Amino acid sequence: APAPAPDMEAVTQALKNTLAVGAPGAMVRITGSGAPLTSAVGVQDRTTGAAMDVNGRFRIGSVTKTFSSVVLLQLVDEGKISLDAPVNQYLPGLLPDDRITVRHLMTHRSGLSDYTNAMFDKTVPGFEAVRNKVFTYQELVALSLREPRTTEPGVSYQYSNTNFVVVGMLIEKATGHGVAKEYEKRIIKPLKLKNTSYVHPSTEIKGAHLHGYLHPDEAGAPLVDSTEQTVSWAQSAGAMISNTADLNTFTSALLGGRLLKPRTLDAMLTMTPTDAANSRFYGLGLRRYDLSCGTSVYGHTGTVQGFYTYAFTTRDGKRSLAAVANTSNKGAANTALGGTLEGAFCGKKTP
Numbered sequence: 001a002p003a004p005a006p007d008m009e010a011v012t013q014a015l016k017n018t019l020a021v022g023a024p025g026a027m028v029r030i031t032g033s034g035a036p037l038t039s040a041v042g043v044q045d046r047t048t049g050a051a052m053d054v055n056g057r058f059r060i061g062s063v064t065k066t067f068s069s070v071v072l073l074q075l076v077d078e079g080k081i082s083l084d085a086p087v088n089q090y091l092p093g094l095l096p097d098d099r100i101t102v103r104h105l106m107t108h109r110s111g112l113s114d115y116t117n118a119m120f121d122k123t124v125p126g127f128e129a130v131r132n133k134v135f136t137y138q139e140l141v142a143l144s145l146r147e148p149r150t151t152e153p154g155v156s157y158q159y160s161n162t163n164f165v166v167v168g169m170l171i172e173k174a175t176g177h178g179v180a181k182e183y184e185k186r187i188i189k190p191l192k193l194k195n196t197s198y199v200h201p202s203t204e205i206k207g208a209h210l211h212g213y214l215h216p217d218e219a220g221a222p223l224v225d226s227t228e229q230t231v232s233w234a235q236s237a238g239a240m241i242s243n244t245a246d247l248n249t250f251t252s253a254l255l256g257g258r259l260l261k262p263r264t265l266d267a268m269l270t271m272t273p274t275d276a277a278n279s280r281f282y283g284l285g286l287r288r289y290d291l292s293c294g295t296s297v298y299g300h301t302g303t304v305q306g307f308y309t310y311a312f313t314t315r316d317g318k319r320s321l322a323a324v325a326n327t328s329n330k331g332a333a334n335t336a337l338g339g340t341l342e343g344a345f346c347g348k349k350t351p
Protein backbone atom coordinates (compact mmCIF):
# COMPACT_ATOMS: atom_id res chain seq x y z
CA ALA A 1 0.00 0.00 0.00
CA PRO A 2 1.31 3.48 -0.80
CA ALA A 3 2.68 5.33 2.21
CA PRO A 4 0.15 7.71 3.81
CA ALA A 5 0.63 11.41 3.04
CA PRO A 6 2.92 13.12 5.57
CA ASP A 7 1.12 14.77 8.48
CA MET A 8 2.60 18.23 8.06
CA GLU A 9 0.70 19.55 11.07
CA ALA A 10 2.44 17.00 13.29
CA VAL A 11 5.77 17.66 11.58
CA THR A 12 5.47 21.42 12.15
CA GLN A 13 4.47 20.78 15.76
CA ALA A 14 7.68 18.75 16.21
CA LEU A 15 9.65 21.72 14.86
CA LYS A 16 7.86 24.05 17.29
CA ASN A 17 8.66 21.62 20.12
CA THR A 18 12.31 21.84 19.05
CA LEU A 19 12.26 25.62 19.44
CA ALA A 20 10.44 25.35 22.77
CA VAL A 21 13.44 23.49 24.21
CA GLY A 22 16.11 25.86 22.95
CA ALA A 23 16.70 25.76 19.20
CA PRO A 24 16.72 29.18 17.48
CA GLY A 25 15.30 27.55 14.35
CA ALA A 26 14.35 24.21 12.80
CA MET A 27 13.19 23.00 9.40
CA VAL A 28 12.34 19.91 7.38
CA ARG A 29 12.04 18.89 3.74
CA ILE A 30 10.15 15.75 2.75
CA THR A 31 10.08 14.20 -0.76
CA GLY A 32 8.05 11.35 -2.20
CA SER A 33 4.51 12.58 -1.82
CA GLY A 34 4.00 14.80 -4.86
CA ALA A 35 5.99 18.06 -4.76
CA PRO A 36 8.55 18.36 -1.95
CA LEU A 37 6.97 19.42 1.36
CA THR A 38 8.82 21.87 3.57
CA SER A 39 8.26 23.47 6.93
CA ALA A 40 10.47 25.95 8.77
CA VAL A 41 10.18 27.76 12.10
CA GLY A 42 12.40 30.30 13.92
CA VAL A 43 15.58 32.01 12.77
CA GLN A 44 18.80 30.99 11.06
CA ASP A 45 20.63 34.08 12.31
CA ARG A 46 19.98 35.43 15.81
CA THR A 47 21.80 38.70 15.02
CA THR A 48 19.84 39.68 11.90
CA GLY A 49 16.68 37.76 12.80
CA ALA A 50 16.69 36.19 9.32
CA ALA A 51 14.13 33.36 9.11
CA MET A 52 15.19 29.73 8.47
CA ASP A 53 15.69 29.36 4.70
CA VAL A 54 14.88 25.83 3.51
CA ASN A 55 17.66 26.09 0.92
CA GLY A 56 20.25 27.18 3.50
CA ARG A 57 23.41 25.13 3.94
CA PHE A 58 24.54 23.68 7.26
CA ARG A 59 27.04 21.25 8.79
CA ILE A 60 25.64 17.69 8.66
CA GLY A 61 27.95 16.05 11.23
CA SER A 62 27.82 12.27 11.17
CA VAL A 63 25.60 12.10 8.13
CA THR A 64 29.10 12.43 6.60
CA LYS A 65 29.72 8.85 7.81
CA THR A 66 27.17 7.59 5.27
CA PHE A 67 28.94 9.47 2.46
CA SER A 68 32.27 7.93 3.58
CA SER A 69 30.62 4.52 3.79
CA VAL A 70 29.30 4.78 0.20
CA VAL A 71 32.77 5.68 -1.10
CA LEU A 72 34.37 2.78 0.78
CA LEU A 73 31.68 0.34 -0.39
CA GLN A 74 32.21 1.43 -4.01
CA LEU A 75 35.88 0.53 -3.46
CA VAL A 76 34.67 -2.86 -2.18
CA ASP A 77 32.56 -3.18 -5.36
CA GLU A 78 35.70 -2.45 -7.37
CA GLY A 79 37.65 -5.12 -5.53
CA LYS A 80 40.09 -2.61 -4.05
CA ILE A 81 39.12 -3.22 -0.42
CA SER A 82 37.72 -6.30 1.32
CA LEU A 83 35.30 -5.76 4.19
CA ASP A 84 36.69 -8.71 6.18
CA ALA A 85 40.36 -7.90 5.71
CA PRO A 86 42.29 -6.56 8.70
CA VAL A 87 42.66 -2.77 8.59
CA ASN A 88 46.40 -3.29 9.16
CA GLN A 89 46.60 -5.09 5.82
CA TYR A 90 45.97 -1.73 4.10
CA LEU A 91 47.48 0.54 6.77
CA PRO A 92 50.37 -1.51 8.18
CA GLY A 93 50.98 -0.97 11.87
CA LEU A 94 48.20 1.60 12.31
CA LEU A 95 46.12 -0.34 14.83
CA PRO A 96 47.36 -2.35 17.80
CA ASP A 97 45.21 -5.35 16.89
CA ASP A 98 45.32 -7.22 13.58
CA ARG A 99 41.89 -8.69 14.35
CA ILE A 100 40.18 -5.32 13.69
CA THR A 101 38.65 -5.57 10.20
CA VAL A 102 37.21 -2.95 7.84
CA ARG A 103 33.71 -4.23 8.66
CA HIS A 104 34.35 -3.68 12.38
CA LEU A 105 35.02 -0.01 11.62
CA MET A 106 31.85 0.39 9.56
CA THR A 107 29.66 -1.24 12.22
CA HIS A 108 31.26 0.54 15.23
CA ARG A 109 32.42 -2.81 16.62
CA SER A 110 36.19 -2.21 16.45
CA GLY A 111 36.62 -1.23 20.10
CA LEU A 112 38.60 1.89 19.15
CA SER A 113 37.69 4.52 21.76
CA ASP A 114 36.07 7.80 20.71
CA TYR A 115 38.57 10.62 21.42
CA THR A 116 35.76 13.20 21.18
CA ASN A 117 34.38 12.19 24.58
CA ALA A 118 37.46 13.61 26.31
CA MET A 119 37.90 16.39 23.73
CA PHE A 120 34.41 17.78 24.40
CA ASP A 121 34.01 16.79 28.04
CA LYS A 122 33.69 20.54 28.72
CA THR A 123 31.54 21.62 25.78
CA VAL A 124 32.48 25.25 25.08
CA PRO A 125 36.15 25.17 26.21
CA GLY A 126 36.59 21.92 24.27
CA PHE A 127 35.06 23.47 21.17
CA GLU A 128 37.01 26.74 21.44
CA ALA A 129 40.24 24.72 21.82
CA VAL A 130 39.77 22.93 18.48
CA ARG A 131 37.50 25.12 16.34
CA ASN A 132 40.44 26.58 14.39
CA LYS A 133 42.72 23.55 14.71
CA VAL A 134 43.79 21.30 11.84
CA PHE A 135 44.48 17.67 12.80
CA THR A 136 46.01 14.92 10.69
CA TYR A 137 44.14 11.61 10.67
CA GLN A 138 47.14 10.09 12.46
CA GLU A 139 46.85 12.64 15.29
CA LEU A 140 43.18 11.75 15.81
CA VAL A 141 43.93 8.00 15.82
CA ALA A 142 46.76 8.61 18.28
CA LEU A 143 44.31 10.39 20.62
CA SER A 144 42.07 7.31 20.48
CA LEU A 145 44.87 4.81 21.06
CA ARG A 146 45.82 6.60 24.29
CA GLU A 147 42.55 5.32 25.74
CA PRO A 148 41.60 1.71 26.53
CA ARG A 149 39.65 -0.16 23.86
CA THR A 150 35.94 -0.46 24.49
CA THR A 151 35.33 -4.01 23.28
CA GLU A 152 37.10 -7.02 21.79
CA PRO A 153 36.79 -6.66 17.98
CA GLY A 154 33.32 -7.60 16.75
CA VAL A 155 31.86 -8.34 20.17
CA SER A 156 29.65 -5.28 20.75
CA TYR A 157 28.49 -2.00 19.23
CA GLN A 158 30.40 0.98 20.64
CA TYR A 159 29.85 4.14 18.59
CA SER A 160 33.15 5.90 17.86
CA ASN A 161 34.15 8.69 15.48
CA THR A 162 37.59 7.08 15.33
CA ASN A 163 36.14 4.31 13.15
CA PHE A 164 35.23 6.70 10.35
CA VAL A 165 38.47 8.63 10.66
CA VAL A 166 40.18 5.31 9.83
CA VAL A 167 37.65 4.81 7.00
CA GLY A 168 38.89 8.16 5.61
CA MET A 169 42.47 6.89 5.81
CA LEU A 170 41.47 3.69 3.96
CA ILE A 171 39.81 5.73 1.19
CA GLU A 172 42.91 7.90 0.78
CA LYS A 173 45.24 4.88 0.77
CA ALA A 174 43.16 2.93 -1.76
CA THR A 175 42.58 5.85 -4.17
CA GLY A 176 45.63 8.04 -3.69
CA HIS A 177 43.22 10.98 -3.34
CA GLY A 178 41.87 13.00 -0.43
CA VAL A 179 38.30 12.15 0.56
CA ALA A 180 37.03 15.47 -0.88
CA LYS A 181 37.91 14.35 -4.41
CA GLU A 182 36.28 10.94 -3.87
CA TYR A 183 33.06 12.44 -2.47
CA GLU A 184 32.97 14.79 -5.47
CA LYS A 185 33.69 12.10 -8.09
CA ARG A 186 31.50 9.32 -6.73
CA ILE A 187 28.54 11.12 -5.13
CA ILE A 188 28.35 14.93 -5.42
CA LYS A 189 28.91 15.14 -9.18
CA PRO A 190 26.84 12.14 -10.30
CA LEU A 191 23.88 13.23 -8.12
CA LYS A 192 24.38 16.95 -8.94
CA LEU A 193 24.45 17.92 -5.26
CA LYS A 194 24.99 21.65 -5.83
CA ASN A 195 24.80 22.53 -2.12
CA THR A 196 27.03 19.77 -0.77
CA SER A 197 30.74 20.18 -0.14
CA TYR A 198 33.71 18.99 1.85
CA VAL A 199 35.93 22.03 2.37
CA HIS A 200 38.08 20.92 5.33
CA PRO A 201 40.11 22.70 6.68
CA SER A 202 38.27 25.91 5.67
CA THR A 203 36.23 27.26 8.60
CA GLU A 204 33.51 28.92 6.54
CA ILE A 205 30.23 27.72 5.11
CA LYS A 206 30.19 29.29 1.63
CA GLY A 207 26.95 30.64 0.17
CA ALA A 208 23.60 31.06 1.92
CA HIS A 209 23.80 29.18 5.21
CA LEU A 210 22.40 28.85 8.72
CA HIS A 211 24.26 30.06 11.77
CA GLY A 212 24.66 27.31 14.37
CA TYR A 213 24.37 27.98 18.10
CA LEU A 214 26.00 25.83 20.79
CA HIS A 215 24.39 25.55 24.24
CA PRO A 216 27.02 25.87 26.98
CA ASP A 217 26.94 23.27 29.77
CA GLU A 218 26.05 25.99 32.31
CA ALA A 219 22.26 26.46 32.39
CA GLY A 220 21.23 29.94 31.28
CA ALA A 221 24.64 30.85 29.85
CA PRO A 222 24.38 32.65 26.47
CA LEU A 223 24.45 30.59 23.25
CA VAL A 224 27.77 30.49 21.38
CA ASP A 225 27.75 31.10 17.60
CA SER A 226 29.65 27.99 16.48
CA THR A 227 29.10 28.40 12.73
CA GLU A 228 32.76 28.89 11.81
CA GLN A 229 35.03 25.93 12.54
CA THR A 230 37.36 23.55 10.67
CA VAL A 231 35.56 20.42 12.01
CA SER A 232 39.04 18.95 11.70
CA TRP A 233 38.27 16.91 14.82
CA ALA A 234 35.84 14.87 12.69
CA GLN A 235 36.83 15.13 8.95
CA SER A 236 35.58 11.94 7.18
CA ALA A 237 33.51 11.22 10.31
CA GLY A 238 31.61 14.51 10.30
CA ALA A 239 32.92 17.54 8.37
CA MET A 240 30.54 17.70 5.38
CA ILE A 241 28.25 20.63 4.51
CA SER A 242 24.93 20.16 2.70
CA ASN A 243 21.31 21.32 2.60
CA THR A 244 17.95 19.57 2.98
CA ALA A 245 17.31 19.10 -0.76
CA ASP A 246 20.70 17.50 -1.36
CA LEU A 247 20.28 15.20 1.64
CA ASN A 248 16.88 14.13 0.26
CA THR A 249 18.51 13.38 -3.09
CA PHE A 250 21.43 11.51 -1.50
CA THR A 251 19.42 9.20 0.77
CA SER A 252 16.84 8.51 -1.97
CA ALA A 253 19.58 7.70 -4.50
CA LEU A 254 21.40 5.46 -2.01
CA LEU A 255 18.36 3.37 -1.00
CA GLY A 256 17.05 3.55 -4.58
CA GLY A 257 20.13 1.59 -5.66
CA ARG A 258 21.84 4.31 -7.71
CA LEU A 259 25.17 4.30 -5.83
CA LEU A 260 25.99 0.67 -4.98
CA LYS A 261 25.53 -2.80 -6.51
CA PRO A 262 22.46 -4.56 -5.02
CA ARG A 263 24.50 -7.07 -3.00
CA THR A 264 26.70 -4.28 -1.59
CA LEU A 265 23.66 -2.19 -0.65
CA ASP A 266 22.25 -5.31 1.02
CA ALA A 267 25.50 -5.65 2.98
CA MET A 268 25.23 -1.97 3.97
CA LEU A 269 21.68 -2.56 5.24
CA THR A 270 22.55 -5.73 7.16
CA MET A 271 21.81 -4.44 10.61
CA THR A 272 23.11 -5.32 14.06
CA PRO A 273 21.36 -4.03 17.20
CA THR A 274 22.91 -1.07 18.95
CA ASP A 275 20.92 -1.36 22.15
CA ALA A 276 19.79 -4.08 24.51
CA ALA A 277 16.15 -3.27 23.69
CA ASN A 278 16.81 -4.22 20.08
CA SER A 279 14.97 -1.07 19.00
CA ARG A 280 17.81 0.74 17.22
CA PHE A 281 20.07 -0.72 14.55
CA TYR A 282 23.28 0.12 12.70
CA GLY A 283 24.44 -1.30 9.38
CA LEU A 284 27.58 -0.22 7.53
CA GLY A 285 27.70 3.53 8.15
CA LEU A 286 23.98 4.08 8.52
CA ARG A 287 21.17 3.61 11.02
CA ARG A 288 17.74 1.96 10.83
CA TYR A 289 14.84 3.28 12.84
CA ASP A 290 11.62 1.22 13.11
CA LEU A 291 8.72 3.67 13.40
CA SER A 292 5.42 3.17 15.24
CA CYS A 293 3.52 2.43 11.99
CA GLY A 294 5.86 -0.46 11.16
CA THR A 295 7.83 1.50 8.56
CA SER A 296 11.62 1.15 8.79
CA VAL A 297 13.67 4.14 7.67
CA TYR A 298 17.37 4.23 6.87
CA GLY A 299 19.89 7.06 7.14
CA HIS A 300 21.96 8.88 9.69
CA THR A 301 21.79 11.50 12.40
CA GLY A 302 24.33 14.26 12.83
CA THR A 303 25.54 16.29 15.78
CA VAL A 304 28.17 18.99 15.29
CA GLN A 305 28.55 22.17 17.28
CA GLY A 306 25.45 24.23 16.47
CA PHE A 307 23.65 21.74 14.24
CA TYR A 308 21.41 18.64 14.71
CA THR A 309 20.52 16.76 11.53
CA TYR A 310 18.29 13.80 10.58
CA ALA A 311 18.53 12.39 7.03
CA PHE A 312 16.37 9.27 6.51
CA THR A 313 14.51 7.47 3.71
CA THR A 314 12.29 4.44 3.13
CA ARG A 315 13.82 1.14 1.99
CA ASP A 316 12.87 1.86 -1.64
CA GLY A 317 14.22 5.42 -1.43
CA LYS A 318 10.86 6.82 -2.54
CA ARG A 319 10.20 8.98 0.51
CA SER A 320 12.97 10.98 2.21
CA LEU A 321 13.21 13.40 5.09
CA ALA A 322 15.94 15.87 5.93
CA ALA A 323 15.54 17.86 9.14
CA VAL A 324 17.88 20.31 10.86
CA ALA A 325 17.88 22.43 14.02
CA ASN A 326 20.58 25.08 14.36
CA THR A 327 21.62 24.18 17.87
CA SER A 328 23.41 21.39 19.77
CA ASN A 329 24.42 20.24 23.26
CA LYS A 330 20.70 20.26 24.02
CA GLY A 331 19.48 16.66 23.93
CA ALA A 332 15.80 17.61 24.29
CA ALA A 333 16.04 19.60 21.04
CA ASN A 334 17.62 16.64 19.26
CA THR A 335 14.86 14.35 20.49
CA ALA A 336 12.15 16.84 19.53
CA LEU A 337 13.60 17.22 16.03
CA GLY A 338 13.55 13.41 15.69
CA GLY A 339 9.81 13.66 16.27
CA THR A 340 9.45 14.82 12.64
CA LEU A 341 10.03 11.25 11.42
CA GLU A 342 6.71 9.87 12.66
CA GLY A 343 4.60 12.54 10.90
CA ALA A 344 6.73 12.36 7.76
CA PHE A 345 6.68 8.57 7.30
CA CYS A 346 3.60 7.39 9.22
CA GLY A 347 1.18 10.19 8.32
CA LYS A 348 -1.80 11.15 10.49
CA LYS A 349 -2.18 9.15 13.66
CA THR A 350 -5.41 7.15 13.34
CA PRO A 351 -7.60 8.23 16.32
Ligand SMILES: C[C@@H](NC(=O)[C@@H](C)NC(=O)CCCC[C@H](NC(=O)C[NH3+])C(=O)[O-])C(=O)O
Pocket (backbone or CB within 6 Å): 060, 061, 062, 063, 116, 120, 121, 122, 123, 124, 126, 161, 214, 234, 237, 238, 300, 301, 302, 303, 304, 305, 306, 328, 329, 330
Ligand atom coordinates in the same frame (compact mmCIF):
# COMPACT_ATOMS: atom_id res chain seq x y z
C1 LIG B 1 25.73 11.54 17.48
C2 LIG B 1 26.10 11.73 16.04
N1 LIG B 1 27.52 11.88 15.94
C3 LIG B 1 28.06 12.84 15.16
O1 LIG B 1 27.38 13.52 14.40
C4 LIG B 1 29.51 13.17 15.46
C5 LIG B 1 30.21 13.78 14.30
N2 LIG B 1 29.45 14.12 16.57
C6 LIG B 1 29.85 13.80 17.80
O2 LIG B 1 30.45 12.80 18.06
C7 LIG B 1 29.51 14.81 18.91
C8 LIG B 1 30.71 15.69 19.28
C9 LIG B 1 30.33 16.64 20.42
C10 LIG B 1 29.21 17.57 20.04
C11 LIG B 1 28.88 18.56 21.16
N3 LIG B 1 28.65 17.92 22.44
C12 LIG B 1 29.40 18.20 23.53
O3 LIG B 1 30.34 18.97 23.49
C13 LIG B 1 29.01 17.48 24.79
N4 LIG B 1 29.88 17.83 25.89
C14 LIG B 1 27.61 19.27 20.75
O4 LIG B 1 26.52 18.83 21.18
O5 LIG B 1 27.70 20.21 19.93
C15 LIG B 1 25.58 10.54 15.28
O6 LIG B 1 26.35 9.71 14.86
O7 LIG B 1 24.38 10.47 15.16
